[in-house]
Amino acid sequence: MSKQIERHNISDKLYVYLQSNSKYWYCRFVLYGKWYAKATKKTDLNEAKAMAHRIYMDYEIRAETNTLIDSKRFKDVAEKAIDQMQSELMHGGGKVIYKDYIGALRKYHIPYFDRIFITSIDQEKIREFDKWRIEEFKRIPAKSTIQTHNAALQMVFKEAIVRKWMIPMQVPVLNSEGLTSQRRAAFSKKEYEKTYDAIMKLEENSRKEKTRQIRELLLTYMEFAVHTGIRPGTEMEGLTWGDIHMETDEHNVVFYVTVTKGKTTKHTGTREIVCRDEIFSCIEELRERFPDRKPSDKLFRLADGSTTKELGKAFDKALVDVGLKQSAHGVRTLYSLRHTYITWQLMSGEVSMEVLAKQCGTSLQMIEQHYSHVVPKMFTRELSGVEVRKSKPKKRAPSPTALAKNNARLVKQFNEWKLEYKKRGCI
Numbered sequence: 383m384s385k386q387i388e389r390h391n392i393s394d395k396l397y398v399y400l401q402s403n404s405k406y407w408y409c410r411f412v413l414y415g416k417w418y419a420k421a422t423k424k425t426d427l428n429e430a431k432a433m434a435h436r437i438y439m440d441y442e443i444r445a446e447t448n449t450l451i452d453s454k455r456f457k458d459v460a461e462k463a464i465d466q467m468q469s470e471l472m473h474g475g476g477k478v479i480y481k482d483y484i485g486a487l488r489k490y491h492i493p494y495f496d497r498i499f500i501t502s503i504d505q506e507k508i509r510e511f512d513k514w515r516i517e518e519f520k521r522i523p524a525k526s527t528i529q530t531h532n533a534a535l536q537m538v539f540k541e542a543i544v545r546k547w548m549i550p551m552q553v554p555v556l557n558s559e560g561l562t563s564q565r566r567a568a569f570s571k572k573e574y575e576k577t578y579d580a581i582m583k584l585e586e587n588s589r590k591e592k593t594r595q596i597r598e599l600l601l602t603y604m605e606f607a608v609h610t611g612i613r614p615g616t617e618m619e620g621l622t623w624g625d626i627h628m629e630t631d632e633h634n635v636v637f638y639v640t641v642t643k644g645k646t647t648k649h650t651g652t653r654e655i656v657c658r659d660e661i662f663s664c665i666e667e668l669r670e671r672f673p674d675r676k677p678s679d680k681l682f683r684l685a686d687g688s689t690t691k692e693l694g695k696a697f698d699k700a701l702v703d704v705g706l707k708q709s710a711h712g713v714r715t716l717y718s719l720r721h722t723y724i725t726w727q728l729m730s731g732e733v734s735m736e737v738l739a740k741q742c743g744t745s746l747q748m749i750e751q752h753y754s755h756v757v758p759k760m761f762t763r764e765l766s767g768v769e770v771r772k773s774k775p776k777k778r779a780p781s782p783t784a785l786a787k788n789n790a791r792l793v794k795q796f797n798e799w800k801l802e803y804k805k806r807g808c809i
Contacts, residue, residue, distance in 0.1 A: 390427065396438050398422065398430050409434035413445055454547045456495035456503065456538070460487050463541040483534035490515060491535060500538070501548045508554050525558065532556040566721035566752050567709040569608075574722060578604065580700040595684045596692050602664050603682055603693055604719060609658040610639060611723035611742045614716040617641050619689065623808035624677030626665065628799065633792040637661055641743065653743050665809070677807040721752075728753055 384403040391397045396411040407430030410419045418441060422433040464484050470476030494511055495503060515531075516522055523531075535556060542548040569577065581597055581604070588594035603618065612618050620643030627638045637657040668681065683689050697716050701707040707714055724742060727733045728749075739746045799809045 390431070392431055392434060396434060398427070398434050406430075407434075409437055411438045411441070413438075413441055454500055454542065454545075455497045456500050457492050457497060459500050459542045459545075459547060460492050460495075460538045462545070463487070463538045466541065467537065479530070479533075482530050483537055486531045486534040487538065490518065490531065491538070500542050501552050503554060505554050508556065512557065529558050532558055567712045567714045567718050568721040568725045569706075569714070569718060571726075573706055574608065576704050577697075577700055577706060580704045581696070584696070584700060584703075592684070596690055596696055599682060599684060599690070600693050600696050602667055603716075604697075605664045606661065606682075607716070607719035608723050608726075609660045609664075610655050611720055611727070611738075612639065612641060612655060613720055613743075616643050619680070619682060621681040622677060623672075623675045623679050623681060625681070626809055628796070628803075628809055630796045630800070633789040633796070635659075635662065635792075635796055637665065653740075655741060669809070675806070675808060724749070724753060 384401045386399050387402050388400040389397055390399070395413075396409065398407045398409045400407055405425050407422045407424055407427065408419060409422055409430070410417060411434070412418075420437050422430040422437070424430040424433050464487060467476055467480040467484055471480055491511075494514055495507075498507070536553075539548065539553045543550060543553075578601065581601055585594055585597035585601070588597060603614075606612070607614050607618060612621075621639065621641070625640045625642065627640070629636045629638070636659075639655040639657060640652055641655060642652045669675070671685070672679065672683075679687070680689055682693075694716050698707065701714055720742070724738060727738055728735070733741075735746055735749050739749050742749075803809050
């Protein structure tokens with residue numbers, strides 16, 4: 383262990399000293415109540431004293447101009463920033479995207495910058511990091527990915543500034559150029575019907591009962607997703623019978639679904655979905671399938687009450703069979719049902735982007751970014767000056783007697799559902 387073997391006071395605030403393990407002199411000084419120790423890199427005492435004066439004056443000027451910073455290694459600052467984000471997430475105050483920031487920092491920024499002083503990260507080092515990241519990705523990252531990475535890096539710089547380990551003017555400019563987000567793969571009406579019919583055939587030809595049940599459930603799942611816009615995955619799979627509510631006016635009914643789990647709910651809270659009337663048959667089928675349902679029961683489950691992770695695989699098989707897995711805008715997955723809902727709603731011209739963004743639990747910016755190709759078609763008449771009437775298949779109007787009977791049936795059915803809701807807490 384080194385010992386101080388010689389010391390020479392220059393003033394009451396500054397002195398130089400020699401340690402047993404080095405031939406170089408060090409200086410130590412106090413500034414605004416804080417002591418600093420710095421190497422003079424000199425072996426001659428007089429030269430060391432002169433250098434000590436210069437170091438002290440440099441620090442004094444930097445303190446007066448508010449540029450005196452004790453820098454830290456990038457990894458240490460990043461870990462502090464991660465701890466802060468994790469703490470906020472644990473206490474319910476953090477943003478859901480903090481998880482993505484933490485992942486980016488651990489996978490890319492910390493391995494690359496590691497022991498580099500955070501104040502040493504300049505534009506050149508950022509450019510070198512950008513090149514390294516492309517090599518890691520084996521492609522140019524998407525613009526949204528780069529924006530997430532930049533936001534994560536800014537959290538580290540923010541932590542350093544708060545702790546006075548760097549100053550704002552030392553933060554480098556981050557480049558957000560990347561591959562522009564592409565259109566989302568969706569289905570046309572015909573493509574969706576083709577896929578639906580393919581799964582019906584697969585269900586009919588199932589060799590095992592469990593396989594048949596998975597395909598049967600998939601059909602209901604598809605209809606529910608494509609007519610609500612709820613995110614396939616956590617949002618859909620988190621739905622319970624207690625999340626479905628209804629309002630009736632004689633023979634008319636509107637269904638609402640409360641989404642409590644998913645991508646945005648932790649930060650924005652629950653949201654209520656207004657369902658299209660096509661959802662009625664889905665709910666009716668599920669009610670018949672589960673007569674002993676309880677409010678806490680999952681909505682999408684097999685006959686034995688268990689859930690399944692096989693819906694995506696079954697959906698992919700049908701898409702491959704009918705040649706619809708690939709599209710001009712990427713591969714189609716279950717998530718494409720949500721993109722289909724948004725596209726169809728925009729194409730109908732009946733719903734504004736603002737309302738649709740709230741319904742889908744996303745931002746207006748995201749709708750405009752990913753579905754801008756639909757906007758011109760929304761205003762065909764205004765842009766062309768021509769009103770093209772779309773022909774609709776003619777339906778034979780029911781007789782007044784048949785219509786009255788059907789309405790009476792619906793009124794009776796909805797009244798029964800309301801009574802059941804009072805008894806069991808779900809429709």
